[in-house]
Amino acid sequence: MFDDLLDANARYADDFQLAKLQPQAARQFALVTCIDSRIEPLAALGLVPGDAKILRNAGGRVTDDVLRSVAIAVAGLGVTRVAVMHHTDCAMAASTEALRAELAQTARGELGDVELHAIADPDVSLLADVEILRSSPLVPADLEVTGWRYDVTTGRITTVVGAPNRAED
């Protein structure tokens, strides 16, 4: 089931170029984004391996797992700035009821009380996620956090949630 991927990896390893990279994020940057297969996080931002920590889940939502991962990236891996990047045409931009019905088609068991983090309103969800990260006790108060939307048909990023007015903090 996985031989095609492992065969490709053998060829990759035979010509491996990244042996000297360090674990620190060279550009002090972390990106929280969606699992969507149309997004190439590094290329879309002019980054190369070694530059940034990339966090991805369905929707690019700021869940407890993302807070954990960002906290670790900040505490030990040199990250000082984070972008939460949602995108157009996202599968999570649906009602919780519709997503639950879809999952029930393939799940082997009961869905129970799983939190799906559906995106009811793109702007509202993105602002909420940025605020959750900015106010988390797990990260420093001076962590820079922005909210972006990526357009899957143009590759262009728009800033939806900019820097807070520090004078009001």
Place this chain on the structure above:
Amino acid sequence: MFDDLLDANARYADDFQLAKLQPQAARQFALVTCIDSRIEPLAALGLVPGDAKILRNAGGRVTDDVLRSVAIAVAGLGVTRVAVMHHTDCAMAASTEALRAELAQTARGELGDVELHAIADPDVSLLADVEILRSSPLVPADLEVTGWRYDVTTGRITTVVGAPNRAED
């Protein structure tokens, strides 16, 4: 704080090549891996944008958020096989106590009861993560799941947890 990245994105969008990609994973594959900046998930597996869903958190651990994201990838986005890929020299391969002490240095508030998902033993943690995913009620019983380790100094992937013996299921 983010102008360097947005400027690079403007250049990327001016020469955007991916406008025709579909949301389905063309290779029916999802990868769960770490946020580590040394890993380039697509290139390491011979994949291109459009091929696969990429999930990333600290350690590549199978958390509730990963189960949610895999379930969505399977139900709506064409995924039938998943690899959980941990890696050598991982920052999560530490004791929970050491990680908590490190996070406490930069956290603005109390860590509370945050679950850090430290990796005490690499093989044990990887097997546990594969089993959590294989047995989750949120995914189908026939989802193919494997456990890999990626060596950051060679680029080579080793299969640590292979296919289960279906006759014993």
